[in-house]
Amino acid sequence: MIRMVLLSLAFLGVTAALLVVQSGYTERRGSEGRAPEVTRASLLSETVGTPEARDTAPVTPEAMPSDVDRIVAQALAATPEPEPVPPTVLPEASPVLSPRGDLDDDALRQMTWATMARLNEAAGRSAAPGLPGSLLHTIVQRSLSGQAASKVAPETYEVQPGDSLAGIAKKIYGDINMSGPLFAANQQLLQRPDDLKAGQRLSLPRQ
Amino acid sequence: MIKGAGLAALTCLSATAIAADPTRISSGITSATVAIAGETSTISRDGAACPPACIQPMIAAEGIATIGELEVLAFLEGAVTNGTGLLLDTRLPGAYAAGTLPGAVNVPEPTLQGSNPYRSDLLSALGARGSDFSGAFELVLFAGGADGPEAGEGLRALLEAGYPAARLRYYRGGLAAWQALGLSVSAGQ
Structure with missing residues (x-):
């Protein structure tokens, strides 16, 4: 019985400590x-x-x-x-209506x-x-905005003589594990993973 | 008061607007003629042409004070140092990076225009809360010189956005006047 009480007291203590730390953290972050x-x-x-x-x-x-x-x-x-600003000065909907221009x-x-x-x-x-x-x-x-380097890979790839799916995956994505997705994306062209012919255009899935 | 009154000067400053562009001096002004004591001379402008380098009027907009270098220095030492004011260079980032007034922050004029859909965010960064500008920075705007239209246009755009004229000032001389006086210039950050 005493153990149970002690245990629950300890639990409550830890919970309270965590709450205190948490609010202190947000306050600090809020002020800085x-x-x-x-x-x-x-x-x-x-x-x-x-x-x-x-x-x-x-x-x-x-x-x-x-x-x-x-x-x-x-x-x-x-x-x-x-912020000491009273809630009465909270702005209503912004009157700044920005018409879209050429810029x-x-x-x-x-x-x-x-x-x-x-x-x-x-x-x-x-x-x-x-x-x-x-x-x-x-x-x-x-x-x-799409200007990040997200377009690592081009959209399609023309198979060269001697290519393998794994080789293409390594060459395009730098990752041999992409040969699976590559095969899946080109199943209308390829019967089997080694069914590559030079000149085929493979569509390249996103990594 | 007037020394040399013997010169009985009849000054006639006539602005001749010729349809040919560029107009050189300012919008619609290609040259000016002055006649003093029977001698006529013509004022024209070499070099920069208008547009875009139109010589700006002294007043950018009603209610906005135009200031000179001493006032800019006092503003930098006062409001900017205290954190209640900002000196804004309204030119594009490339020009700003090449050299600007020490302490100036680059706010390109196109970002202040109403056509910028993100202008309200920018106004927030200037201390506005929606339509409440009571906590907004005092601003001094300048451009490349007295023939830089960006500062005036930026000021008018701010006014139109609701920025109080009392918190806006226009340093018309801009970087060119600043440099011509030999004042220090710093590289834009």
């Missing part, structure tokens, strides 16, 4: 890494308030950053808000993110992870 613009309400209202965030189909690259913003903002919303391209997007990173640096603050201006956000934007 928080940029003044990082409020959930403002971010959400901005992303919801801009027409392109609503109107664009969710798969277009323009819409995806907003989705990422929202998800990250929600994930980070648990962070305590030490809406990847270059403008990259320029904006780079500018924000510089502004945050100059302002002596580091944006919370994942929010605009942070390194993570920049990386996410870069990868979403």
